[in-house]
Amino acid sequence: MPGDLGLRVLREHVASVYAAYNASILVHFGLGAALGIVMYVHRPRWWILAWMAAHLSFGLVLFLMPRWHADVPLQDTTRWARRHSRTVTLVSMATATAPWLFISADDLPTTSVLTVVIIGSCARAMQLLWPLKPALYGYTLPMMASLIAALAWQGDAMHLFLAVFSLGYLLFTLRVGGQQHKLLTDSLVLRFENEALAAQLGVQIAAAERASAEKTRFLATASHDLRQPLHAIALFGAALENELREHHGSRNAQRLMRAVNALGNSLDTMLDVSRLDAGVITPDIAPVSLDAMFRSLNHMFAAQAEQRALQLRVRASGLWVHSDPQLLYRMLSNLVDNALKYTAQGGVSVRxxxxxxxxxxxxxDTGIGIAPEQQDRVFEEYYQVQNPGRDRAQGLGIGLSIVERLSRLLDHPVQVTSRVGRGTRFRLQLPMVAAAPQHEQQAAAPMQQPQRTAAAPVTFTAPAAHPLPSVKAIQAAHGRVLLIDDEAEIREAMARLLQGHGIAVETAANEAEAIDALGRPGTQAEPFVLLLCDYRLANGDNGLDVGLRLQRRFGLDAPLVLVTGETAPERLQRVRASGVPVLFKPVNAATLLRMLGDFLPGLRHAIV
Incomplete structure (x- = not known):
């Protein structure tokens, strides 16, 4: 075995024999003293007393000798093993004098007592010393060899019988001791190998966790950094679309915004994964009409199925289930969208x-199917069947990962069965509830037009390509918006968009500029009715803390709304815990204006 492993095994052996060091000394020399007393009573001789004194003195020396302890370095283990083997060999050699002193042909009782004592001592040694094979041999062989020789030396039949019996016992003892030593050694090797494997597994798990954390941080940083320019593009594009509403270039502006929205939706999908990992999604469980939900699915995917020359069959059932309507709709829409992408002919059914x-x-579906070895992997992030080239037309490979996360969140188990070339079936299991017609309209309405809202931290985003609302008599809107963002382009883009819709905006790059704006004399005459803050500001500040400090400092009744491109789980959790409404970058202009309408009464009445 490897050197380090061998030393660790030997260390365990040494620890085992030294754990019984005191007991073995007391038992061995106690038996020797008892034997000497019996011999002296039976046949008083001065040399018996001398033998007992020497024997007990030797035991006292051994008792006082330094011993191995747990703090001994691993490298010294071999030295301590040899030391113990030499010590027990000396003990055995000292005891080996007893047969020649006490055995005689005319004193069979004494011979019998001595034989029993030595054999018993060897039996005890076998139990205590088999972890160290040299110590076992060193203790057993001198005593037993001396006993056998002394018995055979007497020459009569009884002593020869005892000699043969002792020889057989010695061979048996050594065989059993060797087997026990091997068994103990193998068990220790297996234990240390398992510990090494567990340590390696722990290292690999830690590495995997670090890689996952680094991936999450990378996605959060990359998502934020990508959202910043995309957010500015979306705002400038929305302002341009509004300005060109009656111009011949409006169609190009609309195409631009469709492309921007498509890119935003891809980032939103990654954001959904981050929200689920962050635990910021809280299900709102209620009775859900499956017929109403299926109608929404049919409306959403009918055009896509028609473009691919596929049949989309959605079967009414009249059933109601207990679930979160928004999250369940997201699961089903991801499954239907995935089925349509991987089906070339035939169709998709929902029942x-x-x-x-x-x-x-x-x-x-009647699509390409999934091989058995791939069926578990389809729920992994970015894994796609038969898409090695990462064709963007087949999405990012995150849809089924979101389905799997939502199934755990909602406790709706999802199963997949498939045959290659024949199609795939995904099955969700949900608790059934009795029909509740009074809830039908409420359950169906959110499904018919999914969009991003100010409560984004607890709801999922979905494609939002709504046309910008027209505005009438915006001058009727009272109040101003204070925008805090550290990026000049975003401040300019947001100001142009809002000013284009008649909303008065004042911008600030940081908390100091916001304090200046709020502290001006004319602020009371024209108060700010809304603080619109970017979450990540310069110098480590964040819009949540800045906005709350401004509200406290100036006693503002103006609500705070955050705009962020964050996907980091810990930051999303903090935002959600604050209860402050959040818009996620890139902010859709229609969603932004509708949200502002909740705080600017004049704007709300002007939007048609």
Whole structure:
């Protein structure tokens, strides 16, 4: 075995024999003293007393000798093993004098007692010393060899019988001791190998966790850095679209915004994963009408199915389930979208069936299918079947990962069965509830037009390509908006967009400039009715803390709204815990204006 492993095993052996050091000394020399007393009573001789004194003195020396302890360095283990083996060999050699002193042909009782004592001592040694094979041999062989020789020397039949018996016992003892030593050594090797494997596994798990954390940080940073310019593009594009509303270039502006929205939706998908990992999604469980939800799915995907010359069959069932309507809709839309992408001919079916108190929702397709070895991997992030070239038309490979995360969040188990070339079936299991018609409209409405809202930290984003609202008599809007953002381009883009819709905006790059704006004499006559803050500001500041400090300092009733491109889980958790409304970059102009309408009454009445 490797050197270090061998030393660790030997260290355990040494620790084992030294753990019984005191007991073995007391037992061995106690037996020797008892033997000497019996011999002296039976046959008083001065040399018996001398032998006992020498024997006990030797035991006292051994008792006082330095011993191995747990703090001994590993490298010294071999030296301590040899030392203990030499010590027990000397003890055995000292005891080996007893047969020649006490055995005689005319004193069979004494011979019998001595034989029993020595054999018993060897039996005890076998149990205590088999971890160290040299010590076992060093203790057993001198005593037993002396006993056998002394018995055979007497020459009569009884002593020869005892000599043969002792020889057989010696061979048996050494065989059993060797087997026990091997068994103990193998078990220790296996233990240390398992510990090494566990340590390696721990290192690999730690490395995987670090890689996952680094990936999350990278995605958060990359997502934020990509969202910043995209946010500015979206704002400038929305302002341009509004300015060119009656111009012949409006179609190009609309195409630009569709491309911007498509890119924003890709980033939103990554954001959804970050939100789920951050634990900031809180399900709002309620009775859900599956028929209403299926109608929304049909409306959403009918055009896509028609473009691909596929049939989309959505079957009514009249069933109701207990779930979060928004999150369940996201699961089903991801499954349907995935099925359509990987189906070249035939179609996709969505159906629901009752099974006892459970409802099975199944999404079936006649697509390419999934090989058995890939069926577990399809729920991994960025894994796509038959898309090694990362064709963007087939998405990012995150949709099923979101489905799997949502299934755990909602406790809706998801199963997949598939045959290559024949199609795939995804099945969700949900608790069934009795029909509740009073909830039907409420459950269906959110599904018909999914969009981003100010409560984004607890709801999912979905494609938002709504046309910008027209504005009438914006001058009727009272109040101003204070925009705090450390990037000049975004301040300019946001100001142009809002001013284009008649909203008075004052911008600030940091908290100091915001304090100046709020402290001006004319602020009371024209108060700010809204603080619109970017979450990540320069010098480590964040819009949440800055906005709250401004509200406290100036006693503002103006609400705070955050704008962020953050995806870092810990930051998302903090934003959600604050309860402050959040818009995620790139901010859709229509969503922004509708949200502002909640705080600017004149704007709300002007939007049609």
């Amino acid at each position: 629901a069936r009752a099974r006892g108190g459970v409802v099975w929702i199944e999404v079936l």
